[in-house]
Amino acid sequence: MLRTQSSGPGSFADFDLSRVPSPCFVVDEARLRQNLEILRGVSATADTKILLALKAFAMWSLAPLISEHLSGTVASGLWEAKLARKHFGGELATYAPAFKTSEFDEIAALSDHIVFNSPAQIGRFSNRALAAKADIALRINPEHSEAEIALYDPCASGSRLGYPISQIETLPDGLTGMHLHNLCEQGLEPLKRTVEAVRPFLEAHKGGYRWLNLGGGHLVTRNDYDRGGLIELLQELRADLGVDLYIEPGTAIGFDAAILVGEVLDVTENQGLVGITDISPTCHMPDVIEAPYRPALLGEDGDVNVRLGGASCLSGDIIGDYNFAAAPKSGQRIAFLDQAHYTMVKTTTFNGAHLPALAIWNSETDALRIIKEFDYEDFEGRLS
Numbered sequence: 001m002l003r004t005q006s007s008g009p010g011s012f013a014d015f016d017l018s019r020v021p022s023p024c025f026v027v028d029e030a031r032l033r034q035n036l037e038i039l040r041g042v043s044a045t046a047d048t049k050i051l052l053a054l055k056a057f058a059m060w061s062l063a064p065l066i067s068e069h070l071s072g073t074v075a076s077g078l079w080e081a082k083l084a085r086k087h088f089g090g091e092l093a094t095y096a097p098a099f100k101t102s103e104f105d106e107i108a109a110l111s112d113h114i115v116f117n118s119p120a121q122i123g124r125f126s127n128r129a130l131a132a133k134a135d136i137a138l139r140i141n142p143e144h145s146e147a148e149i150a151l152y153d154p155c156a157s158g159s160r161l162g163y164p165i166s167q168i169e170t171l172p173d174g175l176t177g178m179h180l181h182n183l184c185e186q187g188l189e190p191l192k193r194t195v196e197a198v199r200p201f202l203e204a205h206k207g208g209y210r211w212l213n214l215g216g217g218h219l220v221t222r223n224d225y226d227r228g229g230l231i232e233l234l235q236e237l238r239a240d241l242g243v244d245l246y247i248e249p250g251t252a253i254g255f256d257a258a259i260l261v262g263e264v265l266d267v268t269e270n271q272g273l274v275g276i277t278d279i280s281p282t283c284h285m286p287d288v289i290e291a292p293y294r295p296a297l298l299g300e301d302g303d304v305n306v307r308l309g310g311a312s313c314l315s316g317d318i319i320g321d322y323n324f325a326a327a328p329k330s331g332q333r334i335a336f337l338d339q340a341h342y343t344m345v346k347t348t349t350f351n352g353a354h355l356p357a358l359a360i361w362n363s364e365t366d367a368l369r370i371i372k373e374f375d376y377e378d379f380e381g382r383l384s
């Protein structure tokens, strides 16, 4: 079981949950701006470009704010690349474990950098990437695990993500960049160990690439992250290898900047209190089941234990066990913390569950905008 990384409710402690429809993701743009300012500071001091991994957080209505602070975005394929070019500014790097021949030219035309997963993919597509004036990079697999669980470990045995460094003798022709990613919501120490593990490979091929991207998973915006140490490490690496540096976090951008508001629909009893809510983890925050992890509940307090779950048919559609001051009543609003990343990009309408509305709140001005509500047509439109 993973721990939630949330540092607490922050300004959401004062947010009136009845101001939004239910369910609803509420993003605090003031907190998002604080995260972005931290990242911009690190980027400037460490002379390292920071790109937003759209797979984690792709709320394009906030793209102007994000693009003001970061150097660009990272896409996982054609549709994210199109979204990036339409809404976000800066550089665009596209990585996929394998590219589809039919989509490649469009991806290359949109992207500044194409990160390939293997020398064979480079062999197949490099001419087309160069014709589109896109940089060519290779994602290496550092064969050094740091993630706590295999589900989130790109270096787990048999991984398809990145080319194992033990299999690389010479670098493919035409390479401009080198990419690696093996962390997941982690601090500086795992990154330092990774760099040490991969350093002999990077040194051996020095001069064969002009930039190095250290992937995502760096929780730089958490208060206890050693940002000074990160800056030192990046400066040292840059000088040692003579390359430009990138990192591409996703989680760190939206960290603790959003809640998911829901409503208790009913409370039943089966060896304890069971609360059924309009938040379905399988539909709205699937990592709760997949990781699994227990998201923090806003204002959790008291000694009445209630197991909360969704209104779907899935037996395991359970959020977790939570303490309330009194048994919750039907209609009572609840909210889970730190729900910006890997949530709204992953929602589904399984069981006809409603997609949460999207709202932007500013905790400094108290301005609230409901920017999107979904309806029956969104559900029907994805089926035929």
Ligand SMILES: Cc1ncc(COP(=O)(O)O)c(C=O)c1O
Pocket (backbone or CB within 6 Å): 053, 055, 056, 074, 095, 181, 183, 184, 185, 215, 216, 217, 218, 248, 249, 250, 251, 252, 341
């Ligand atoms: C290649 C790559 N880059 C960046 C990220 C973003 O990671 P995070 O959101 O943990 O910072 C991921 C996450 O899976 C990834 O696979």
